[in-house]
């Protein structure tokens with residue numbers, strides 16, 4: 001190679017799983033690559049999520065701010081009328097097969113042939129999109145896997161097969177859910193059955209969803225490195241253990257904070273905050289009228305659902321706690337119909353007096369608003385990180401995927417919240433809210449303040465996540481010369 005020859009900027013192709021909690025951190029990374037490293041980035045959505053994102057961004061400003069970021073779209077294999085939300089989002093696991101893979105390959109081959117952009121230097125693929133690893137191997141393009149779970153849960157997924165072999169899972173619904181799980185290194189005294197990922201509650205070890213995760217997780221190790229949206233100081237013992245499976249790990253979280261701290265000329269409206277729904281900003285005005293640290297913010301993320309009975313129990317618990325609350329009741333949160341037909345009069349009154357309900361909130365702004373004092377959350381990993389960064393203690397009501405593990409870490413490992421897993425009767429909700437906002441507040445606030453500071457420090461210049469992003473950028477730059485040659489092999 002002639003070292004004097006000017007090198008084109010690297011070109012990274014990013015492929016997220018098409019769901020809110022996956023797209024948001026991966027789009028933050030894409031924007032960081034463009035803004036901080038001048039990389040070219042092709043961000044590959046499905047047609048459905050492509051349309052959602054493009055409805056919400058200001059295209060002219062976005063192009064001005066991120067001239068080297070462009071979007072491509074591939075099919076998800078589902079019919080147009082499919083809701084692609086709630087529990088049915090899982091259908092995508094089984095439809096993003098043959099057609100999506102072929103189209104993804106077409107996108108990559110097309111990129112090789114475009115004159116103005118260099119061929120792809122590397123692919124960053126979601127940890128549950130292993131077809132991207134197959135394509136990368138076919139085309140001889142280096143691939144890095146990005147798992148949107150935290151390190152603890154990622155590590156745990158590598159032990160699912162072992163849990164089956166040891167007879168720990170599957171278990172039946174009426175088995176002892178508090179039985180300790182001692183066979184996962186690093187978690188010997190932390191986890192009970194009820195804290196395992198929700199797939200462990202499937203009663204058949206051959207269940208296709210359980211098998212999907214086993215296959216996807218094991219495929220991740222074919223990638224050359226792992227990216228996690230976490231920070232070293234929070235999970236260092238488990239990150240070290242993951243080092244036995246991946247030659248390189250880049251822990252670059254909280255990505256939303258790294259994005260804010262490192263993006264120059266950043267304004268909310270120019271970039272994309274990765275939201276797939278329009279955020280109702282009016283709730284910030286409502287928060288302005290509330291006393292400091294008084295409000296409990298309630299949101300169950302983008303996939304979890306409630307039955308009508310559960311919704312009413314939460315509602316009674318919140319009203320009975322006599323704390324002001326801001327509640328996100330998104331379209332599709334309620335299983336079945338989308339509206340509560342009969343709301344008891346006392347709940348209507350209680351909500352008018354001290355509540356605010358919106359369809360989708362600007363969550364990062366809400367969590368940093370001076371009026372918010374607690375977060376009743378489903379323990380999605382993005383929400384958990386956002387709450388830790390903002391120093392807001394949590395009440396956890398996990399439901400699916402990694403959420404059961406996250407809530408256990410929140411309550412027992414990091415001690416930054418309370419876990420009400422599996423129980424949401426009105427008296428439990430009321431008790432939890434009172435404990436978080438009064439009884440146990442002092443103790444929990446001490447832990448969350450320490451964790452919040454570590455999170456903030458990690459994204460500052462010299463901090464662990466800041467440096468790890470630099471390292472990732474450097475390592476991708478050094479892949480450039482290799483891919484320049486192998487790209488031609490893929491084109492033959």
Ligand code: UDX
Pocket residue numbers: 019020021022024148149275279299300301302303304328359360361362363364379380381382383384386400401402403
């Ligand atoms: C789920 C998982 O549980 C998560 O851990 C996994 O990595 C992806 O799938 P989700 O239900 O979307 O994710 O939750 P979460 O990871 O918390 O992400 C939700 C995102 O939506 C957060 O970044 C949050 O800020 C945003 N959000 C949520 C809003 O912008 N407005 C809202 O009203 C609610």
